[in-house]
Every structure is written in structure tokens, then in C-alpha cells.
Amino acid sequence: MRQLVYISTLRRGESVDAEQILAQSRRNNARDRVTGLLFFDGKRFLQALEGEEGAVNAAFARIQADARHYALVVLSNRTIASREFGEWAMAYAKPGEAADALDRVVRLTAEADAGVRATFEGFAKVRRAA
Numbered sequence: 001m002r003q004l005v006y007i008s009t010l011r012r013g014e015s016v017d018a019e020q021i022l023a024q025s026r027r028n029n030a031r032d033r034v035t036g037l038l039f040f041d042g043k044r045f046l047q048a049l050e051g052e053e054g055a056v057n058a059a060f061a062r063i064q065a066d067a068r069h070y071a072l073v074v075l076s077n078r079t080i081a082s083r084e085f086g087e088w089a090m091a092y093a094k095p096g097e098a099a100d101a102l103d104r105v106v107r108l109t110a111e112a113d114a115g116v117r118a119t120f121e122g123f124a125k126v127r128r129a130a
Helices: 017-032 053-064 097-110 114-129
Strands: 002-010 035-040 044-051 069-079 088-092
Touching: 002 053, 002 114, 017 035, 017 053, 035 097, 035 114, 044 053, 044 114, 053 069, 069 114, 097 114
Parallel strands: 035 088
Antiparallel strands: 002 044, 002 069, 035 044
16 A cells, blocks of 8 residues: 655645535545545645555646646655555644644544654644744
């Protein structure tokens, strides 16, 4: 099983509907049996994708082809024995809700590898301080 973690920035001038992204991602990922976690703060995406290697690669190829993503960087690409994120979820930090988003990220990453957990928690903490 493959786990890929990446970060990207929303391209300047682009806008996104976080709920629409979540709905589309849930459809695609349920179909492809890809799970993970997406944290979108309105400006940056931090995402972990998990599943069979071909499915994760296909999902990531769609993301790479999406013109809304800029400065896409793979933070981790590794083989895992079992899924660390049992459900598809998205933490979305709206103004004034960053503390709640951090609490949610802590819960959702509880079973993740320590490095992956630290990446998501650090991202959420920075977003909270911003």
C-alpha cells in the first residue's frame, strides 16, 4: 500500500469551493479506494493519499494536472503496511476556527506515522498563528 503526502499553494487569482473539492474528492476516492486527509486553509493544500499504488498515482496525477495547484511538493512517498487514515476527511480552517481545525487534525492523525502527524500538526499550528 502507498502513502503520498504533498503540499501545494492555490494559484494566484484562483478561487475554490472547499465543499465542492471535498464532494468531488469523496466520489473519486470512494471509487478508487483511496483514503487520507486533506487540510486546506484557503491558500494551501496539505494532503495525504493512501491506497493501492496505481490508485494513489492516478489521484496524484489528477492533482498535478489541476491548474489551481502551484508549487506542488511531495513531502513523503512511502510504502505502508496498513492505512493510517481510516476515513477521508478534510479540516478546513475558516477565520476564527483555526483552533478547532488543529484539534480535528490531532484526532485525525492519531494513528499516522510520527513524521506525517508532525507535518499536519505543524501546518495546522502555523495556520492557527497566521
